[in-house]
Amino acid sequence: MTIYDISEKAGVSIATVSRVLNGSSNVSEKTRKKVLDVINRYEYTPNAFARGLGLNTMKTIGILCADSSDLYLAKGIYYIEQKLRSNGYDSLLCCTGYTLENRINSLNLLINKKVDSVVLVGSNFIYENEENNRYICNAAAQVPIMLLNGALDAPNVYSIVSDDFTSMYEATCQMIDSGVNDILYYYNSASYSGKRKLAGYRLAMEERDLLKSPELLQFYRGSHEDIPAMTEHLKQLHRDGLSFHGLIAADDTLALSAIKYAGELGIAIPSELSIIGYNNSMLVNSCVPELTSIDNKLETLCQHLISTLLGVLDGREMPKKTIFSGELVRRGTTR
Amino acid sequence: MTIYDISEKAGVSIATVSRVLNGSSNVSEKTRKKVLDVINRYEYTPNAFARGLGLNTMKTIGILCADSSDLYLAKGIYYIEQKLRSNGYDSLLCCTGYTLENRINSLNLLINKKVDSVVLVGSNFIYENEENNRYICNAAAQVPIMLLNGALDAPNVYSIVSDDFTSMYEATCQMIDSGVNDILYYYNSASYSGKRKLAGYRLAMEERDLLKSPELLQFYRGSHEDIPAMTEHLKQLHRDGLSFHGLIAADDTLALSAIKYAGELGIAIPSELSIIGYNNSMLVNSCVPELTSIDNKLETLCQHLISTLLGVLDGREMPKKTIFSGELVRRGTTR
DNA sequence: TTGAAAGCGCTAACAC
């Protein structure tokens, strides 16, 4: 069933059918109705390729993420996909893993598919080395690029970020104020967002001259899902004689491993060890005691990202960078 | 930059360019090289729409799932996307939620986008009422439909399932053999797969005449992520005087809530309460003690789904239904 | 308000 069939059956030209299809006002009510009738009767839907060929757009947004099964990224993808769909856009998903080469390839691939824009989900797309971020700028020369939780100052690139620095700074201050002085920082990512978080912790500690030892900064290298390995890392620190009564984690998973660590060593939470996680994910309720965690308002970020994107596609002037602030949600792992 | 530009610069016809683009053998090595040179120099990539218009395929597979942020579904999507991409296909993701109407719309939408096939991820797409499954058959009239963890016997529909029935039957038998007789079954889904699991538990219990009370079957109605609510449900049962020394959950999240429940009530695991979860997800290591869980081999299922799909698209005869068996992974919540 | 016709960029059948 093509536009020709419809035009024939309705006794009009294909131009007229196209007009009613695209909601043009230059069609008499009578003709419109006649055409619409035929369209409905035959359940006709226009061929997306042909339409794309003419319009050079398919109303499709590319979504790039490192790993769609990551708890946090999955949530982000979910929100973005939902909100795009409710605005008439489809989503082309593409998982890149964590190597630069794959990212460049995937981004090109998406752009060759003629997506109208691509959303990079997760701060891990931004590299420290400016040179490594050129792939984003190149892509931005073709379509607007949206960054969720990553910031890059370049033409046609729009960043929506949570203020990880401040969130972490405030959380650290609050833990200190609650009477804990030796706070370990446990992290597993040196991404843009990862560095901002670390800086927040650092500032709070240094302001009070509490960052006595570099050992208080603990980087975990292994898999992002391997809680036993994270726990083991902490136990090793304990065996090495490192002592701490607070632990702030850059991620709920890491925080969870701290709860396990405390459980296995008989350390009482929060009296002997206070713990704060990050993301306020579903994991916060999966443990005993429940985890105090920083909520970075992912849904709000996504909502805003989509409005910005729609604005950009609409040709409106939109803010290049938008910052939201997070919020500490207190539960059982802190005093 | 179009195929015309390239043909001109290379001094050949567009047909020849098209041939080298599509790897046709009827091109002399010399010409091929000449054309390839120009293509590379100008970084030309063919327009996907025009190509789609001609071939009527875009090498894109639609992925439908209820909620891409669900731990289990997210993992499935991840595997499928990966494996498709490594075979030259892209993925159009579409989350439907759990209402039939949205599903019908999403499926149509995907098919209108001219995807080559659509994969339904999760057993919740199959309804008990045959009538409600017609939307799948309709779609299958246009493109092959792949079912991950759901089964439907219809033309052009291919099912890849884990044998949930047997897995659950065996797990239940093993718990009984370990000396637990009063085993609660805790579930939250009446999907195809959900019913198979329940049937497995049922059979094991009934064979030994242990299903004394309907109360042993507990359905949880709330959100799939709300562990506190699941825990509260169990505590209410306890207050109501229901007693059980084993709990088998249809999902790791539910099992986790049982661990919390036991923790809050001071019930020792596994001596006073044995627990088995389902999916062997990352959650199994997030708790103390670690959760015994049934691994339903998601990655294997996905791998097989993709090979089957590629076979179907290739015009080969492929099995309509493939069944894999699961495996009980023992950890600290069982004796 | 409507129709005719010229593309959009590519593939593939056919001719040479």
Place this chain on the structure above:
DNA sequence: GTGTTAGCGCTTTCAA
């Protein structure tokens, strides 16, 4: 081995 050309199904001037 290579070129010519007719579509693919739609959008969008331009005329009427």
